[in-house]
Amino acid sequence: MPNIRSAAKRARQAEKRELRNKRIKSLVKTSIRNFEEALQGGDEEEAKNRLNQAVRQIDKAAAKGILHKNNAARKKSSLSRRFNQSATG
Secondary structure (H helix, E strand, O other): OOOOHHHHHHHHHHHHHHHHHHHHHHHHHHHHHHHHHHHHHOOHHHHHHHHHHHHHHHHHHHHOOOOOHHHHHHHHHHHHHHHHHHHHO
């Protein structure tokens, strides 16, 4: 337990921030999983919609500083590469 009021406030803020970040990271992971399931299902139109949704979630997380911009770019590139490979092959 912090002895100083400002430290106690910082601890409360950190806890709130941690919950918010966990929620957004979970949304990113879920959207990626939904895309992969659609890709496995073979429905190209559904996979494209899920890819767009996943990219939006990743961009939002990067804009809020929850994901580093290079991490977000790597995730988007990987998803796009998978989609393009499935579309051509």
